[in-house]
Amino acid sequence: MKALQKLWISGKDVWPLVEGGKGIGVSTGASAGAWAAAGGVGTFSGVNADFYDENGRLIPMIYTGKTRGERHEELIAFGIRGGTAQARIANDISGGAGRIHMNVMWEMGGCERILEGILTQARGLVHGVTCGAGMPYRLAEIAAKYGVYYYPIVSSARAFRALWKRAYHKSKEWLGGVVYEDPWLAGGHNGLSNNENPRSPEAPYPRVVDLRREMNAAGLTDTPVVMAGGVWSVSDFADWIGNPEIGPVAFQFGTRPLLTRESPISDEWKTRLLELNPGDVLLHRFSPTGFYSSAVRNAFLNDLVARSERQVDFRAAAEGEFTAELAFGRRGRSVFLKPEDKPKAEAWIAEGDTEPLKTPDETLVFVTPETSRRILKEQTDCMGCLSACNFSNWSQNEEGTTGRRADPRSFCIQKTLQSIAHTGDIEHELMFAGHNVFRFKSDPFYRNGFVPTVKELVEHLLKGG
Numbered sequence: 001m002k003a004l005q006k007l008w009i010s011g012k013d014v015w016p017l018v019e020g021g022k023g024i025g026v027s028t029g030a031s032a033g034a035w036a037a038a039g040g041v042g043t044f045s046g047v048n049a050d051f052y053d054e055n056g057r058l059i060p061m062i063y064t065g066k067t068r069g070e071r072h073e074e075l076i077a078f079g080i081r082g083g084t085a086q087a088r089i090a091n092d093i094s095g096g097a098g099r100i101h102m103n104v105m106w107e108m109g110g111c112e113r114i115l116e117g118i119l120t121q122a123r124g125l126v127h128g129v130t131c132g133a134g135m136p137y138r139l140a141e142i143a144a145k146y147g148v149y150y151y152p153i154v155s156s157a158r159a160f161r162a163l164w165k166r167a168y169h170k171s172k173e174w175l176g177g178v179v180y181e182d183p184w185l186a187g188g189h190n191g192l193s194n195n196e197n198p199r200s201p202e203a204p205y206p207r208v209v210d211l212r213r214e215m216n217a218a219g220l221t222d223t224p225v226v227m228a229g230g231v232w233s234v235s236d237f238a239d240w241i242g243n244p245e246i247g248p249v250a251f252q253f254g255t256r257p258l259l260t261r262e263s264p265i266s267d268e269w270k271t272r273l274l275e276l277n278p279g280d281v282l283l284h285r286f287s288p289t290g291f292y293s294s295a296v297r298n299a300f301l302n303d304l305v306a307r308s309e310r311q312v313d314f315r316a317a318a319e320g321e322f323t324a325e326l327a328f329g330r331r332g333r334s335v336f337l338k339p340e341d342k343p344k345a346e347a348w349i350a351e352g353d354t355e356p357l358k359t360p361d362e363t364l365v366f367v368t369p370e371t372s373r374r375i376l377k378e379q380t381d382c383m384g385c386l387s388a389c390n391f392s393n394w395s396q397n398e399e400g401t402t403g404r405r406a407d408p409r410s411f412c413i414q415k416t417l418q419s420i421a422h423t424g425d426i427e428h429e430l431m432f433a434g435h436n437v438f439r440f441k442s443d444p445f446y447r448n449g450f451v452p453t454v455k456e457l458v459e460h461l462l463k464g465g
């Protein structure tokens with residue numbers, strides 16, 4: 001393998017090895033600072049980040065607002081405080097080495113205000129902003145205003161072209177790089193579009209060559225592509241290095257840095273990573289953002305899969321082929337199903353999934369009374385962490401709602417990601433991971449449960465490991 005060369009990233013020559021941003025609280029000031037200290041690029045998550053008191057103890061985020069709108073405002077204030085705290089920690093740890101980036105999700109609630117708030121309070125501490133999940137047209141303008149580099153995360157040349165044509169060409173000097181994230185392999189949310197088949201993965205090479213062509217046509221020949229998603233070791237990408245079809249390239253890791261000493265995830269989570277097998281990660285579409293995402297098939301995800309399987313079309317009154325009346329509940333309510341669906345619904349009820357919940361698609365899903373209560377509580381407790389949420393129907397528009405029915409097939413991503421980040425429960429919460437996660441088990445680097453420091457991992461990656 002050709003040796004990796006340092007690359008000009010966010011205003012400095014650094015190793016082209018990037019820790020991808022991971023919310024909530026999965027890539028932090030501590031992990032980002034360590035990546036930067038090792039001479040690479042660390043990315044802390046600016047999504048609902050934690051903050052601490054003067055003794056370094058976590059300050060719990062307690063919401064007191066009575067309405068979703070009031071709690072949304074609290075969330076924005078917490079978000080700015082948390083992101084600023086993480087930027088400071090990252091800088092203290094890096095000691096000025098490497099580069100510190102911040103990641104935000106464009107469709108997170110109050111994104112622009114949080115981004116501007118952190119960049120104001122942490123001026124000079126953040127060198128670049130990475131942003132995906134949506135089409136962040138305004139990212140360029142905001143980054144230019146604060147003099148930081150910006151890195152859109154895209155999954156196709158087409159998405160980049162749209163961003164460039166509409167907005168980015170106006171702030172090209174601050175475009176630090178373009179992250180290509182493989183939507184079939186990367187952990188977390190991804191940019192799989194309706195034209196792409198989740199079951200037919202496409203190889204990254206030709207898609208990145210397309211992206212590079214698009215970038216070259218825009219005069220961005222020296223601007224790096226950051227390859228993310230499914231990158232385990234640089235040696236797997238040996239033919240990309242020094243390859244004019246690809247141009248300057250850096251590599252972003254999301255799943256692999258989960259298992260380092262500085263990674264803040266629980267020991268239970270770290271141990272589980274070493275046990276996973278091929279096929280244990282599911283690309284699915286249950287997220288309340290509406291995006292596809294990849295996570296470990298644990299009880300949490302299996303429950304969502306099963307819930308959606310216990311689903312039938314219905315009508316409130318007899319109509320067309322909906323002729324079979326199904327009575328349920330103590331108050332003798334009823335709905336009309338297709339005759340062939342009625343026995344299925346009766347079987348689910350007999351098994352204890354007695355509560356039919358309406359979805360926005362004129363279907364019912366059947367759940368236990370306990371799950372029904374939990375869904376309702378989580379919807380009621382919503383603090384507007386997304387710009388629009390399928391699960392609760394919250395929207396940050398003036399009406400405060402998407403205008404659609406809340407969707408019980410989805411879940412509160414705020415609650416579950418906060419829980420997995422702060423408790424040891426990795427079975428009943430959403431556990432994002434990339435599809436290469438099974439490689440922990442067989443990679444000799446991790447033999448006997450070895451957990452490297454970030455410095456050891458970066459040195460190992462530089463050797464092609």
Ligand SMILES: Cc1cc2nc3c(=O)[nH]c(=O)nc-3n(C[C@H](O)[C@H](O)[C@H](O)COP(=O)(O)O)c2cc1C
Nearest residue numbers: 020021022023186187188228229230254255432434
């Ligand atoms: C636990 C986890 C959380 C993630 N959260 C985010 C996030 O908040 N924002 C984001 O842009 N990407 C997020 N990602 C994606 C990573 O930044 C990275 O691009 C991706 O994981 C790379 O692919 P890999 O998983 O194959 O290494 C997350 C990934 C993981 C595994």
Ligand code: SF4
Nearest residue numbers: 382385389392412413
């Ligand atoms: S229900 Fe949960 S995921 Fe949806 S906006 Fe509210 S806090 Fe966020």
